[in-house]
Amino acid sequence: MSEALFKALADATRRAILDELTDRNDQTLFEICTRLAMKHGLGSSRQAISQHLAVLEEAGLVTTRREGRYKYHHLDTTPLRSIVERWPTE
Amino acid sequence: MSEALFKALADATRRAILDELTDRNDQTLFEICTRLAMKHGLGSSRQAISQHLAVLEEAGLVTTRREGRYKYHHLDTTPLRSIVERWPTE
DNA sequence: TTGACAGGCAAGTCTCCACTTGCCTATAAA
DNA sequence: TTTATAGGCAAGTGGAGACTTGCCTGTCAA
DSSP: OHHHHHHHHTOHHHHHHHHHHHHSOSBOHHHHHHHHHHHSOOOOOHHHHHHHHHHHHHTTSEEEEEETTEEEEEEOOGGGHHHHHHSOOO | OHHHHHHHHTOHHHHHHHHHHHHSOSBOHHHHHHHHHHHSOOOOOHHHHHHHHHHHHHTTSEEEEEETTEEEEEEOOGGGHHHHHHSOOO
């Protein structure tokens, strides 16, 4: 569903998460929270980021991997191709 | 501002308008309204479509040209490149 | 000049969504 | 076994935005 993709991209905090995962892939929720606060100056709570990650995962932009009590998130940009395929940029 | 771009893409009706303009460029508001109703089964009012076009224009995805009492809208997909440039798909 | 047509403006309603709050589960260290 | 850590769940709140409604402006044909 492309609806989930565009909905995921619609929020600035979620786009900052994608930026952060582009910079360093495979991060846990807490890592993302602290690094977002540092580099992007975002004061979002853990729950907020967690909900954002769920939206990104539903869009297929983020996949997860469990390891003990840690959950690693990594970026998958392939869904973005459908955008330029739908409306070609030439 | 990329905020305007993602906001513009976030709505399904606006994406249908982009589809319609991809299929046939340079349409007036009324043409878009009637063709959306036909092909996409959308029963949106004229004002609704007009407001959507304003959002698309603000995002740089649509440019306009006045001609008498007609206003023609045409598609510009170049802003979409910034998406795959921001998060490369390889 | 009058009426129809293409489009614009502004206020109001309503729904969705981002975020909070509080509590719960599970893993690992003390 | 306790205690701290990493994360999850669910209900409630507030604000942004999609859509409507009513009226107004400007252009062209009869």
